[in-house]
Amino acid sequence: xxxxxxxxxxxxxxxxGLLAAEGSEALAGGTDxxxxxxxxxxxxxxxxxxxxxxxxxxxxxDDGMLRIGAMTTLQELRDHDGxxxxxxxxxxxxxxxxxxxxxxxxxxxxxxxxxxxxxYYRRGFGLLALTADGRSMxxxxxxxxxxxxxxxxxxxxxxxxxxxxxxxxxxxxxxHGPAGERRLPVEALYQAPQTAGERxxxxxxxxxxVGVEANVAGSRxxxxxxxxxxxxxxxxxxxxxxxxxxxxxxxxxxxxxxHAAPVxxxxxxxxxxxxxxxxxxxxxxxxxxxxxxxxxxxxxxxxKVQLARTAVRRALGQAAxxxx
Amino acid sequence: MTDDAKRSGFSRRSFLRGGAAGALSGGLxxxxxxxxxxxxxxxxxxxxxxxxxxxxxxxxxxxxATHRLTVEPRVTLLDGLRDRLDVTGPKRVCxxxxxxxxxxxxxxxxxxxxxxxxxxxxGRSITTVEGLGSPGAMHDVQQAFVDHDAQQCGYCTPGFxxxxxxxxxxxxxxxxxxIEAGLGGNFCRCGTYKGIRAVVAGGKGGGVSGG
Numbered sequence: 001x002x003x004x005x006x007x008x009x010x011x012x013x014x015x016x017g018l019l020a021a022e023g024s025e026a027l028a029g030g031t032d033x034x035x036x037x038x039x040x041x042x043x044x045x046x047x048x049x050x051x052x053x054x055x056x057x058x059x060x061x062d063d064g065m066l067r068i069g070a071m072t073t074l075q076e077l078r079d080h081d082g083x084x085x086x087x088x089x090x091x092x093x094x095x096x097x098x099x100x101x102x103x104x105x106x107x108x109x110x111x112x113x114x115x116x117x118x119x120y121y122r123r124g125f126g127l128l129a130l131t132a133d134g135r136s137m138x139x140x141x142x143x144x145x146x147x148x149x150x151x152x153x154x155x156x157x158x159x160x161x162x163x164x165x166x167x168x169x170x171x172x173x174x175x176h177g178p179a180g181e182r183r184l185p186v187e188a189l190y191q192a193p194q195t196a197g198e199r200x201x202x203x204x205x206x207x208x209x210v211g212v213e214a215n216v217a218g219s220r221x222x223x224x225x226x227x228x229x230x231x232x233x234x235x236x237x238x239x240x241x242x243x244x245x246x247x248x249x250x251x252x253x254x255x256x257x258x259h260a261a262p263v264x265x266x267x268x269x270x271x272x273x274x275x276x277x278x279x280x281x282x283x284x285x286x287x288x289x290x291x292x293x294x295x296x297x298x299x300x301x302x303x304k305v306q307l308a309r310t311a312v313r314r315a316l317g318q319a320a321x322x323x324x
Numbered sequence: 325m326t327d328d329a330k331r332s333g334f335s336r337r338s339f340l341r342g343g344a345a346g347a348l349s350g351g352l353x354x355x356x357x358x359x360x361x362x363x364x365x366x367x368x369x370x371x372x373x374x375x376x377x378x379x380x381x382x383x384x385x386x387x388x389a390t391h392r393l394t395v396e397p398r399v400t401l402l403d404g405l406r407d408r409l410d411v412t413g414p415k416r417v418c419x420x421x422x423x424x425x426x427x428x429x430x431x432x433x434x435x436x437x438x439x440x441x442x443x444x445x446x447g448r449s450i451t452t453v454e455g456l457g458s459p460g461a462m463h464d465v466q467q468a469f470v471d472h473d474a475q476q477c478g479y480c481t482p483g484f485x486x487x488x489x490x491x492x493x494x495x496x497x498x499x500x501x502x503i504e505a506g507l508g509g510n511f512c513r514c515g516t517y518k519g520i521r522a523v524v525a526g527g528k529g530g531g532v533s534g535g
Contacts, residue, residue: 003376003378003397004398047397098508101427101435102436105439
């Protein structure tokens with residue numbers, strides 16, 4: 001790793017002040033950032049360590065409102081019986097990170113804001129991976145794990161384990177910046193960059209993700225991940241669904257795909273199709289088809305369209321508690 | 325936090341130490357996500373001071389002994405243990421938080437030492453395979469690895485032993501899925517998994533208990 005400075009603020013305000021300076025980067029669990037620094041994919045002048053910042057860790061469940069501090073580790077969340085009982089799909093999403101060491105080190109904020117796994121990005125070709133004359137290395141190269149919903153030249157996928165579920169729940173992110181605290185939907189943390197200088201998240205200099213909040217009362221959620229193997233790896237495709245209402249009818253359905261697009265992909269048409277409907281094998285299959293209707297796979301990832309259909313179908317079945 | 329470490333100019337005002345999550349999660353109602361906890365903490369310039377990139381004095385406990393040393397912030401816990409403290413049980417293999425050969429316990433919790441900066445472990449307690457037991461007084465898990473011939477080339481073994489001790493501390497009699505999940509962060513290229521499963525499989529392991 002190249003040399004860098006290090007600051008360990010005690011308060012959110014101090015952290016925000018430090019992060020506002022150019023070349024500063026927040027350090028949470030470090031499992032992703034240190035690898036990027038070792039590989040010289042990213043460079044920093046100063047790391048701002050969040051481990052000692054007061055008020056960033058912990059879990060609260062209050063009248064159906066779940067609040068998770070950004071520095072809470074995945075294992076701490078997994079061990080919180082109240083949170084898991086209120087939202088069993090959390091256990092599926094966390095257990096997908098199939099390494100105790102990564103669950104102990106990795107944080108909620110770090111999971112949400114980890115950098116893409118795109119192998120062109122990880123080899124130093126940038127998030128858009130364009131050649132000098134503007135052609136896409138992804139489109140013309142090996143894109144088996146890339147987006148089936150590319151957004152312009154952004155063809156990587158969002159790798160977060162928790163984002164699809166949180167977006168399906170309509171969760172809010174709490175961000176503290178130089179101008180104070182603000183709340184935004186979790187999906188608004190993400191963007192598909194279109195120029196070389198842009199990132200895949202919308203946080204500005206000095207912004208710190210403080211935590212997330214989700215209303216987990218009265219809705220049924222499920223996460224279904226499709227993996228190449230059972231051991232430690234990212235899924236090929238993931239679907240998260242949230243159904244409002246009880247019984248076979250869904251008052252409202254939210255369907256979100258992970259590992260499918262540069263951002264957590266909200267399959268709005270599929271959700272709308274199911275909202276107010278009874279869940280049957282027919283309506284679920286129709287929703288699964290609608291979820292991939294506008295997919296635009298590339299040369300090597302057509303198989304992911306079928307994985308997405310299957311993941312949506314199985315997640316819906318699990319959320320509704322039915323065999324589909 | 326010790327006074328010595330504070331004098332080093334490097335204090336760790338950890339609000340939530342490893343292992344305290346369960347106890348704290350019920351009592352956080354005043355601070356979490358409201359900024360109150362942050363505002364309540366004293367805002368002092370020392371804590372927000374930037375140190376490095378040159379060497380910084382830190383203090384940490386390794387296998388029961390307190391060490392004070394100076395390291396650049398970029399030095400990982402793994403490299404600091406091996407190259408500075410001559411604690412070479414944790415192995416440098418992938419160096420990217422994937423293979424598990426560098427597994428150590430930090431305040432009792434299993435972590436990848438390659439993916440933690442040593443400065444981040446200041447004020448904390450590290451246990452490596454050397455700290456579990458010695459050749460003359462082996463930890464149950466170490467003895468069970470010998471009894472079950474659960475190693476071949478041996479390079480992944482120190483990490484596996486530490487991860488196994490952590491797994492058994494959490495699940496004294498783990499089920500098959502718990503074994504898979506509990507050791508899912510460690511790889512053995514020789515394929516000694518059968519012996520390692522025998523180590524962990526409770527009674528079959530000869531009364532192995534967690535660390």
